Amino acid sequence: MRIVKIMLAALVLLAGIGIAKAPDAKAPGAMAESWSDILARARGQTVYWNAWAGDERINAYIQWVGTRVQAEHGVTLRHVKLADTAEAVSRVLAEKTAGRTEGGSVDLIWINGENFAAMKRGHMLFGPFTQDLPNFALVDTAGKPTTLADFTIPTDGLESPWGMAQFVFMMDSARVKNPPKSIPALLDWAKANPGRFSYPAPPDFIGSTFLKQALAELTPDREILQKPANEADFAAATAPLWTWLEALHPTLWREGAAFPKSGPALRQMLDDSTLDMALSFHPGEASSLIAEGKLPDSVRTFVLDGGTIGNTHFVAIPFNASAKEGAMAVANFLLSPEAQARKQDPAHWGDGTVLELDSLPAADKARFTAIDLGVATLSPEQLGSALPEPHPSWMTRIEEEWLKRYSR
Numbered sequence: 001m002r003i004v005k006i007m008l009a010a011l012v013l014l015a016g017i018g019i020a021k022a023p024d025a026k027a028p029g030a031m032a033e034s035w036s037d038i039l040a041r042a043r044g045q046t047v048y049w050n051a052w053a054g055d056e057r058i059n060a061y062i063q064w065v066g067t068r069v070q071a072e073h074g075v076t077l078r079h080v081k082l083a084d085t086a087e088a089v090s091r092v093l094a095e096k097t098a099g100r101t102e103g104g105s106v107d108l109i110w111i112n113g114e115n116f117a118a119m120k121r122g123h124m125l126f127g128p129f130t131q132d133l134p135n136f137a138l139v140d141t142a143g144k145p146t147t148l149a150d151f152t153i154p155t156d157g158l159e160s161p162w163g164m165a166q167f168v169f170m171m172d173s174a175r176v177k178n179p180p181k182s183i184p185a186l187l188d189w190a191k192a193n194p195g196r197f198s199y200p201a202p203p204d205f206i207g208s209t210f211l212k213q214a215l216a217e218l219t220p221d222r223e224i225l226q227k228p229a230n231e232a233d234f235a236a237a238t239a240p241l242w243t244w245l246e247a248l249h250p251t252l253w254r255e256g257a258a259f260p261k262s263g264p265a266l267r268q269m270l271d272d273s274t275l276d277m278a279l280s281f282h283p284g285e286a287s288s289l290i291a292e293g294k295l296p297d298s299v300r301t302f303v304l305d306g307g308t309i310g311n312t313h314f315v316a317i318p319f320n321a322s323a324k325e326g327a328m329a330v331a332n333f334l335l336s337p338e339a340q341a342r343k344q345d346p347a348h349w350g351d352g353t354v355l356e357l358d359s360l361p362a363a364d365k366a367r368f369t370a371i372d373l374g375v376a377t378l379s380p381e382q383l384g385s386a387l388p389e390p391h392p393s394w395m396t397r398i399e400e401e402w403l404k405r406y407s408r
Contacts, residue, residue, distance in 0.1 A: 045326030050088035053081030104320035114392035128157025135335035140356035159314035164352030166310035201259035225390035284350020287374020310386025341367035
């Protein structure tokens with residue numbers, strides 16, 4: 001989910017030529033007096049939801065959401081399938097640059113991290129709107145603070161949470177008896193098992209997150225990652241990462257001369273027994289894939305002793321969306337116990353809920369207790385506390401530096 005250079009250059013151009021800010025502080029109340037009014041306006045609208053489409057299970061879930069919001073609210077949902085979220089961000093930026101302040105082509109966007117930071121900085125978002133969503137009151141904002149801060153950037157009501165994620169490792173327990181539980185131990189394991197580990201090439205999100213995970217453990221001052229990266233801090237903080245990668249790469253599949261293109265490609269290599277491990281940002285993914293026959297029954301999930309990176313992912317509405325009310329209706333449905341429970345079920349996705357389960361009515365709480373998390377899914381206690389995401393500038397800089405060093 002990288003930010004393409006042309007988009008960043010255009011943001012600078014916008015600032016330089018003084019184009020008026022988009023109305024990202026505009027309250028929905030100026031459009032409708034109540035939630036029922038918003039739903040009345042939403043009926044009959046078509047919402048173009050721009051969302052990453054690299055996983056069949058996620059695509060199927062979005063399709064199911066479309067059937068439910070059509071039945072419940074008369075909203076037609078169109079999944080605009082993306083390979084990279086930056087595609088949609090760039091499209092909104094191009095429309096803003098051209099002065100298209102209404103009738104935009106993007107109504108809803110699945111977003112987080114540096115893409116959200118860029119859209120917020122460029123005044124390309126509608127809102128704040130989350131406090132107008134009835135189901136937002138169900139979100140566990142106290143227990144899950146990343147529902148209000150995206151990669152350290154306050155959301156300020158400009159994006160609505162719809163899932164929790166945490167970085168995990170998957171292994172074939174038939175071949176890996178004692179999985180490494182730290183980043184230095186992973187290097188030792190890779191040296192002892194040459195060619196049996198790899199990671200997706202950045203800017204693939206899983207590959208970039210793997211690098212951030214390694215950095216979080218190897219850097220001498222983890223707290224500095226919560227601040228914007230500058231030249232001096234970046235060089236000092238990342239030096240141990242590059243040293244570690246120089247030692248790791250010769251032990252990888254194809255001796256680090258090539259890398260899998262994506263998380264799904266990496267998981268396929270685990271299924272084919274080409275590799276002994278894979279990586280995921282969804283703790284329930286291994287169970288889901290086992291149930292689908294896409295991973296061996298012997299695959300299990302593990303995390304590192306020092307914790308792994310976790311975050312929240314969101315949906316946001318561009319400032320010039322054509323169907324703002326319809327997008328709000330979709331965002332609210334995504335926060336319903338029905339939608340959240342289905343999303344957490346590994347049979348459909350296996351993504352963690354953003355809701356405060358203890359405060360739900362008994363019938364809604366039962367939706368979650370009835371979920372079979374699967375044989376390979378760690379309990380919340382086993383997952384432990386998630387490490388915070390670094391400031392988005394670190395991900396951008398790490399990707400750029402990795403490509404300079406290792407792209408072929």
